[in-house]
Amino acid sequence: MRVEVLLPQWGMGMSEGVISMWFKKVGDSVKEDEPLAQVEAEKVEEELTAPATGVLTEILAQAGDTVEVRTVVAIIETA
Amino acid sequence: MSSQLDKDFLLEAQRRMVRIRLFDERASKMVKRGQIPGTVHTSIGQEAQVVGACMALGDQDYMTGNHRSHGHPIGKGSPLSPLMAELVGKATGVCKGRGGSLHLADFSVGSLGESGIVGSSIPIATGAALSSKVLNNGKVSLAFFGDGAANQGNLYESMNLAGVWKLPVIFLCENNLYALSTPAHTVTSGVIASRAAGFDIPGIRVEDGQDFLNVFNVVKTAVDRARRGEGPSLIEVVTYRFNEHSEGLRLGVDYRDQDEKAQWLAKDPIVLFREYLIKEGIANASELDALYTAVEVEVEEAFEFSQSSPFPDASDPYLNLYTEPFEVYA
Amino acid sequence: MSYLGAIGAAQREAMDADDRVIIIGEDVEANVYGTTGAGKARAAEGDFLQRYGKNRIRNTPISEEVIVGAAAGAAMTGLRPIVDLSYSSFTYLAMDQFVNQIAKNRFMFGGQASIPVVFRSAMFYGLNTGAHHSDRPYPMYMNVPGLKIITPASPSDAKGLLRSAVDCDDPVLIFEACPLWPMKEEVEEEEYWIPLGVGRILREGSDITIVAISGAVPEAVAAADELAKEGISAEVFDPRTLVPMDVEGIMKSVTKTGRLVVADPAHQTCSAAAEISALVAEHAWGSLKAPIKRVTTPDTQIPFSPALEKHLYPNRLTIAAAARSILQVSQPV
Numbered sequence: 103m104r105v106e107v108l109l110p111q112w113g114m115g116m117s118e119g120v121i122s123m124w125f126k127k128v129g130d131s132v133k134e135d136e137p138l139a140q141v142e143a144e145k146v147e148e149e150l151t152a153p154a155t156g157v158l159t160e161i162l163a164q165a166g167d168t169v170e171v172r173t174v175v176a177i178i179e180t181a
Numbered sequence: 182m183s184s185q186l187d188k189d190f191l192l193e194a195q196r197r198m199v200r201i202r203l204f205d206e207r208a209s210k211m212v213k214r215g216q217i218p219g220t221v222h223t224s225i226g227q228e229a230q231v232v233g234a235c236m237a238l239g240d241q242d243y244m245t246g247n248h249r250s251h252g253h254p255i256g257k258g259s260p261l262s263p264l265m266a267e268l269v270g271k272a273t274g275v276c277k278g279r280g281g282s283l284h285l286a287d288f289s290v291g292s293l294g295e296s297g298i299v300g301s302s303i304p305i306a307t308g309a310a311l312s313s314k315v316l317n318n319g320k321v322s323l324a325f326f327g328d329g330a331a332n333q334g335n336l337y338e339s340m341n342l343a344g345v346w347k348l349p350v351i352f353l354c355e356n357n358l359y360a361l362s363t364p365a366h367t368v369t370s371g372v373i374a375s376r377a378a379g380f381d382i383p384g385i386r387v388e389d390g391q392d393f394l395n396v397f398n399v400v401k402t403a404v405d406r407a408r409r410g411e412g413p414s415l416i417e418v419v420t421y422r423f424n425e426h427s428e429g430l431r432l433g434v435d436y437r438d439q440d441e442k443a444q445w446l447a448k449d450p451i452v453l454f455r456e457y458l459i460k461e462g463i464a465n466a467s468e469l470d471a472l473y474t475a476v477e478v479e480v481e482e483a484f485e486f487s488q489s490s491p492f493p494d495a496s497d498p499y500l501n502l503y504t505e506p507f508e509v510y511a
Numbered sequence: 512m513s514y515l516g517a518i519g520a521a522q523r524e525a526m527d528a529d530d531r532v533i534i535i536g537e538d539v540e541a542n543v544y545g546t547t548g549a550g551k552a553r554a555a556e557g558d559f560l561q562r563y564g565k566n567r568i569r570n571t572p573i574s575e576e577v578i579v580g581a582a583a584g585a586a587m588t589g590l591r592p593i594v595d596l597s598y599s600s601f602t603y604l605a606m607d608q609f610v611n612q613i614a615k616n617r618f619m620f621g622g623q624a625s626i627p628v629v630f631r632s633a634m635f636y637g638l639n640t641g642a643h644h645s646d647r648p649y650p651m652y653m654n655v656p657g658l659k660i661i662t663p664a665s666p667s668d669a670k671g672l673l674r675s676a677v678d679c680d681d682p683v684l685i686f687e688a689c690p691l692w693p694m695k696e697e698v699e700e701e702e703y704w705i706p707l708g709v710g711r712i713l714r715e716g717s718d719i720t721i722v723a724i725s726g727a728v729p730e731a732v733a734a735a736d737e738l739a740k741e742g743i744s745a746e747v748f749d750p751r752t753l754v755p756m757d758v759e760g761i762m763k764s765v766t767k768t769g770r771l772v773v774a775d776p777a778h779q780t781c782s783a784a785a786e787i788s789a790l791v792a793e794h795a796w797g798s799l800k801a802p803i804k805r806v807t808t809p810d811t812q813i814p815f816s817p818a819l820e821k822h823l824y825p826n827r828l829t830i831a832a833a834a835r836s837i838l839q840v841s842q843p844v
Contacts, residue, residue, distance in 0.1 A: 108215030112429045153214040277621030286620035298611045304577045308584020338577035501622035504680035510758035
């Protein structure tokens with residue numbers, strides 16, 4: 103099943119974030135809640151974590167990209 | 182008093198507490214994954230305080246609440262799927278996607294609205310009690326509010342009016358010791374429950390809000406009193422939220438004492454009630470495990486429902502603004 | 512029947528027609544403001560308190576926030592309250608309940624609630640009551656979607672509109688102008704309803720439209736009568752309801768005359784007059800032969816001294832002068 107990985111809204115005032123670094127690459131296996139990427143938002147640095155267990159099949163936003171909250175940044179295919 | 186409560190009732194209490202716990206744990210994950218826009222305020226840790234009060238009310242009785250909203254309708258028996266769909270903003274949400282977490286309402290279970298403005302729904306609950314009184318229909322109303330809201334003027338206006346008109350309303354303060362990052366005792370003069378005496382209405386402080394029966398018994402006494410026409414009560418229940426004020430909130434400072442937190446986390450209301458039920462021979466471990474698993478399934482179904490439901494149609498921004506709508510001049 | 516008598520008559524009709532209607536507010540039991548009494552029948556029938564009883568006629572404490580919020584909660588659970596808030600300036604104490612609960616609950620909860628409640632208050636302006644009692648706040652509430660607002664300017668309008676307001680399933684605020692209280696005219700004793708959102712033409716005319724609100728209405732009529740002597744044909748239109756407004760009626764008049772003066776006793780900035788002017792400029796641009804003029808109360812607070820207050824509000828002289836200036840006709844010496 104195709105599961106979307108969204109950029110979360112960390113705090114009521116956050117409207118966008120910058121992906122500073124991906125920890126995983128396309129094709130990697132990922133587990134639910136495992137960190138996928140580092141994100142800079144407002145005054146905080148946060149870890150983007152996997153919403154499901156499976157294979158990371160697509161990365162839709164590259165390191166350095168500024169992304170609006172709730173944008174789909176990656177796809178995980180679950181079993 | 183617990184001997185008067187049958188097994189089905191007590192299991193339903195545990196079921197509703199577990200529902201709140203698992204629903205809020207899932208909602209918390211959903212916020213952190215961007216699946217719920219905005220944020221949510223969980224009742225994790227406060228389940229006994231919420232369900233103890235809700236189950237002291239009858240199905241016909243009314244209730245209002247605040248931003249820590251999911252526990253209240255769940256405690257009063259709301260089905261989970263329309264609630265979760267509402268958190269995600271779907272058309273199948275209980276408020277058709279117009280309210281979200283901060284403005285849940287389920288009139289089918291007497292939940293007249295959770296207010297995003299702290300204290301603002303207390304007069305509404307007072308008004309529901311006014312209608313019960315005028316119509317003489319025996320219904321009772323309960324207003325949930327926190328220790329922060331306990332310093333809003335509208336609480337005292339409401340207590341005064343309810344006292345002088347003997348309205349069947351219970352003012353229930355969910356004192357989880359903190360208003361966001363502010364310790365309650367630093368902004369509260371005196372004890373909240375003691376303020377009732379000034380209005381000549383009963384004020385009771387429940388020191389251990391983690392015990393379902395404790396809370397239930399006190400609220401039931403107040404509900405019965407109200408239904409007999411003897412007027413309102415103020416109940417202050419001391420409890421603790423296990424999570425942050427809102428999910429995803431990252432405050433730079435640790436404003437809660439670690440020892441205090443550890444002590445409260447050791448008093449999990451669901452664990453405590455499970456132990457009670459087993460010890461009193463009311464239910465066994467495997468029954469309670471089955472109850473827990475059944476709720477896990479309910480929450481999963483609610484999640485699937487929220488994901489597969491459509492978003493609302495955006496073409497009518499005026500939908501349900503009025504009961505008698507009119508054409509906007511164009 | 513006087514304006515106040517008409518309010519009382521409408522309330523009595525509503526109370527008789529439906530047991531779910533109740534009246535709450537300060538001093539309603541003793542009929543202090545003259546709207547909860549039996550008028551000429553007082554000796555025989557007593558006031559509302561005697562007629563309907565203490566369950567349905569209730570004096571409230573001075574607690575606007577809970578009075579307004581409780582009325583809303585009661586309306587959401589089966590009653591149809593009429594709330595007497597006395598002076599319009601006092602409504603501000605309940606702003607959170609008006610704006611965050613009453614205006615929003617039906618919408619936010621996806622249609623689960625209806626809030627059939629009427630809030631009455633009187634604007635005591637022009638009567639030397641000073642700044643705290645003289646407010647004309649309806650423009651503030653016009654900016655809050657979810658409320659309905661009526662400003663009847665005659666006894667017959669007051670009776671029919673208030674009755675419709677009580678029967679309406681939405682929250683309605685009625686702003687009564689105290690200067691109009693003593694106004695007397697023939698009013699049908701029988702039940703009748705004036706629908707919300709329908710204005711009326713008080714004087715027909717062809718040279719210029721004067722839209723007037725609340726206490727400015729009789730002044731606009733007097734101005735029109737004066738202008739008629741000078742050969743100027745002025746049409747006077749009273750929208751009667753501010754939300755929903757009879758914009759169609761205003762447009763019809765302005766497309767006929769091509770000129771507009773709006774007379775509104777509210778303060779100039781963001782007045783009802785401002786909204787009406789914007790609507791006409793937007794939708795009737797092709798018909799306009801001259802710029803629109805507003806006659807409003809200046810953006811300052813109301814002073815107490817009789818020497819300072821009265822001339823601040825729109826009156827027949829200032830309204831007529833505004834009309835002449837648009838028509839580019841000289842003012843009388």
